[in-house]
Amino acid sequence: MEWRKATKYVIIMLLAVNAVLFCLNLYKANSTVVSSARIADISALLKDRDITLNCTLPNKYRPMAQLNTHNYSFDYIKLQNLFMWGRTDITRTEKYSSVVFASGSDSLVIKGSSIEYTGTADREITSAEDAQIYADDIADRINKLFGSYELYSSDTAQGTYSIKYYSKYDNRNVFSNFLYFTVNGSNINISLNYSEIGGVSGKKESIIGSDEALFAVIDSIKTDYPDNSIVSDVELGYYDSELSAADENYAVPCYVIRAGDREYFVNAYTGEVL
Numbered sequence: 001m002e003w004r005k006a007t008k009y010v011i012i013m014l015l016a017v018n019a020v021l022f023c024l025n026l027y028k029a030n031s032t033v034v035s036s037a038r039i040a041d042i043s044a045l046l047k048d049r050d051i052t053l054n055c056t057l058p059n060k061y062r063p064m065a066q067l068n069t070h071n072y073s074f075d076y077i078k079l080q081n082l083f084m085w086g087r088t089d090i091t092r093t094e095k096y097s098s099v100v101f102a103s104g105s106d107s108l109v110i111k112g113s114s115i116e117y118t119g120t121a122d123r124e125i126t127s128a129e130d131a132q133i134y135a136d137d138i139a140d141r142i143n144k145l146f147g148s149y150e151l152y153s154s155d156t157a158q159g160t161y162s163i164k165y166y167s168k169y170d171n172r173n174v175f176s177n178f179l180y181f182t183v184n185g186s187n188i189n190i191s192l193n194y195s196e197i198g199g200v201s202g203k204k205e206s207i208i209g210s211d212e213a214l215f216a217v218i219d220s221i222k223t224d225y226p227d228n229s230i231v232s233d234v235e236l237g238y239y240d241s242e243l244s245a246a247d248e249n250y251a252v253p254c255y256v257i258r259a260g261d262r263e264y265f266v267n268a269y270t271g272e273v274l
Helices: 002-030 036-048 078-083 127-143 210-223
Strands: 049-052 064-070 089-096 097-105 107-112 113-126 148-156 162-168 172-193 196-204 229-243 249-258 262-267
Touching: 036 210, 049 097, 049 210, 064 089, 064 229, 078 097, 078 107, 078 127, 113 127, 127 162, 127 172, 127 262, 172 249, 210 229, 210 249, 210 262
Parallel strands: 049 229, 172 229
Antiparallel strands: 064 196, 064 249, 089 097, 097 107, 107 113, 113 172, 148 162, 162 172, 229 249, 249 262
16 A cells, blocks of 8 residues: 555656656747857857947847737826926927927927927036936826836936936836936936837747847948947847737837947847847
8 A cells, every 4th residue: 555655656756847847848949048159159240340249148038929009198288287397488389290389499299109308407407316316207207197117227428418218018128118318407308209018919929039139230230330339238128110000009029239329129020120
């Protein structure tokens, strides 16, 4: 009787081990792996074109599904109050599919899912900390109206402060849902784009490796920077790039490759430069 029980437990343990091994093999079969040899190859190829790879490449990830997104209807009155509060003699015009609010040198342009504000702050901004406080305040107020923008980066160059925010899905940035601030003194420029995210659409599909994404933009980088350039970041996320007849957008898995002061987007399904 004891022997039968022991045999039963051994069989159960073997089945459990086989199940774990099956899952590990399935994960390995479906994952994308960029080996050290592949990274060395793309680094050498970049170097031949006077491009330096100065970042760590994402080297392992599984298939990803695209996101189902929807156009968002902005509340123009709330946007006007948010960006142009206290301004007088505000005019509204419509041209080229855009709605434009203007007051003196300040302007707020709304076109589709994009908003562009150019104006002046109520004070002179003279430090990165002050610029961050200003941007965080506006970002919080925008998030109360729509979106869920999170701080991504903050840079300073010759007295100009650049602060970026993105929406996220499953801990990955949605690059097409961005909020950018450029601050110089009291001069402010704010650019944002927003689409509602409605979860995944369709099944998960295999994606290309980060080295393949880099290969896709080598010519573009070389054209923009003929002499020397540095790739400072390669990141995997999503980008809203396809519009269907039903006004449903699809944010596809996408790499962003940052070189110099430019960003290059590559469809992670097809390798197409967006």
